[in-house]
Amino acid sequence: MILVTGATGTTGSALVRDLLDRGLEVAAMTRDPARVPDRPGLTATTVVVPADAMYLLPPAARTPLDHEENLLRAAKAAGIPRVVRLSAIGTPDEDHDLPPGHLGAWHFRGERTLRRSGLEWTVLRPTTFATNSLAWAPDIRAGRPIVNPFGDGKQGVIDPADIAAVAAEVLTGDGHHELIYTLTGPELISVPEQLAVLAEILGRPLEVVDREPAPELFPSEIAEAATAGARLVRAGGNAVVTPDVEKLTSRRPAMFRAWAERAWPAVIDGA
Ligand SMILES: NC(=O)c1ccc[n+]([C@@H]2O[C@H](COP(=O)([O-])OP(=O)(O)OC[C@H]3O[C@@H](n4cnc5c(N)ncnc54)[C@H](OP(=O)(O)O)[C@@H]3O)[C@@H](O)[C@H]2O)c1
Known part of the structure; x- marks a missing residue:
């Protein structure tokens, strides 16, 4: 049994889909x-139940640290020996001088709590998800230009299914204790390049408007961290591709185009 938060x-x-496809109880x-x-x-469960391993997902809304502490305490009490935590690329390994509101500082505290828990642990640090592009859907449907605070900064955008495939391997296989994997897609791609791919797939021109990163461009609960992240990307600071997905899953991670060809037509057709 694998417990997925x-x-x-x-x-x-x-x-969940990946684990079920492998014939596991979830x-x-x-x-x-x-x-x-x-x-x-x-x-389905609203509480921690006994399992062989737990996938620990810190919600993007940045729940207080005691959310994770409580989950880890409950995991220990339920006899769960192994925890795999989703984190984020750029999270520091050691003590750091990032401001407390920084995404890396928040994930660092969560990672440290897990490292100190006494449980078997692995951390996955993915880069930007391909699914973030779905936030453009309302503007694309309405024919409005896409506001882009990331400039021409390239990133190794990743299909979340590849993160899930890595998580499934690490949750069920051995040899991953005390390891941190940085997960990316196979290519570096900017926001204007992603939109050029989408324009081809959707068969319509898409206009992009460049804007300096500012908190009002992002949802309020992540505004500070997202603004700092956009500045970093804009300056080329997240132009990173790693081999970890392929090493762990023996398959090449999906290109942005392959993910978008699967995901986007339904988003627009379902409007
Ligand atoms: N998006 C990216 O590009 C990116 C890149 C790197 C790392 N990350 C990291 O990925 C993580 C998740 O991001 P996401 O946007 O993809 O989130 P998500 O996995 O789509 O959603 C979070 C899940 O957590 C649950 N949840 C939300 N608020 C909660 C709360 N207050 N208490 C308990 N459960 C709650 C929700 O479950 P229920 O509503 O069913 O309870 C939901 O299914 C974050 O830690 C983020 O930093 C994201």
Whole structure:
């Protein structure tokens, strides 16, 4: 049995599908069990249940640290020996001087809590998800230009299904204790380049407007961290591609185009 927290979310839902496809039993943790599909081998839970391993998803809304501390305490009490935590690229390994509101500082505190938990641990640090582009859907549907605070900064944009595939390997295989993997797609691609790919797939011109990063361009709960992140990307500071996905899954991670060809037509057709 594998316990997946954040099971209704971007990586958690892909991970649940991946584990079930491998014939494993999965407990999907959520605050709303009605959101968990009815599938053989899958049970919904609102609390930590005994399992062989737990996928620990810190929600993007940046829950207080005690959210993770409570989950780890409950995991220990339930006899779960192994935890795989989703983190983010650029999280420092050691003590650092990042401001407290920085995404890396927040993930650092969560990683440190896990490292000190006494449980077997592995950390996954993915780069920007391909699914972030779905936030452009309302503007694309309405024919409005896409506001781009990331300039021409390139990133190794990753398909969340590849993060899930790595998580499934690490949750179920051995030899990953005390290891940190940095996960990216196979190519560096900027926002204007992603939009050029989408324009081809959707068969319509897409206009992009460049803007200096500013908090009002992002959802309020992540505004500070996202503004700092956009400045970094704009300056070329997240132009990173790693071999970790292929090493761990023996398959090449998806290009942005391959992910978009699967995901985007339904987004626009379903409008
Ligand atoms: N997006 C990126 O490009 C990116 C890149 C690197 C790292 N990350 C990291 O990925 C993580 C998740 O990001 P995401 O946007 O993809 O989130 P997500 O996995 O789509 O959603 C978070 C999940 O957590 C649960 N959740 C939300 N708020 C909660 C709360 N207050 N208490 C308990 N559960 C809660 C929700 O489950 P229920 O509603 O079912 O309870 C939801 O399924 C973040 O830590 C982020 O830093 C993201």
